[in-house]
Every structure is written in structure tokens, then in C-alpha cells.
Amino acid sequence: LFDCQTCGTHLAMSATPNKMRDVRIEKLVLNICVGESGDRLTRAAKVLEQLTGQVPQYSKARYTVRTFSIRRNEKIAGHVTVRGEKGEEILEKGLKVREYELKAGDFSDVGNFGFGIQEQIDLGI
16 A cells, blocks of 8 residues: 555555556558559559558649659559557568667657568568
């Protein structure tokens, strides 16, 4: 028991650590940006579908960039949101490729983190 001197109550100290310090995975978002529509984007979408078993959504360009030959509203990327056990399994594969080492810059102030992988072959598709 723990006695609180200021309010005079008795609190039971739990032997478990703080639950707010436990790592939880709400969702995993996989994104492949190829920068152009057409065959490369279709192949990238097939990779996402093979990896997750879900149909990817496409992201469009916000504005035209002439130097990259991108037009506004052109599909240039695909992304998939994975939750639950499947998300944890894919995250484990990704961390194994990165040898379980992440830089401090990979983490945000609110607890999110992100990292990139150059080749999807490393994930073992």
C-alpha cells in the first residue's frame, strides 16, 4: 500500500509497469511512390497486393511539376493500410531488413515512426 500524504488516501501499488509505455501498433501504412502513372505504377501496385493481400489505393499529384513531367491529378503512388496481426508480421520483416536499427530522425514527437526499404525483394515476397 502507498499512503498519499496530501489527500490521506491509501493506494495499492501495482507490480506491472506503466501501460502507457507499452508499444502498440494501431496500423501500418505501406507506400510506394513511382512518380508516374502507367506500367511502373501498375507493377508497384502488384507488389503491394502480393505483400499484403489487399488492393492498394492510388494517390494523385497535388500540382503540376514540369521538371518531373507530372501533371495535376495524375496517379503517381499507391498505398495500403494494414492492421492487426498481418501488420505486425510485415513490420517484423521490415525491421529485420533494417537489422532492427532505426535512427533518431525516424521517430516523430508523437510516437510515430517511419523508414524506407530500397528493394521489396529483401522482404521475402
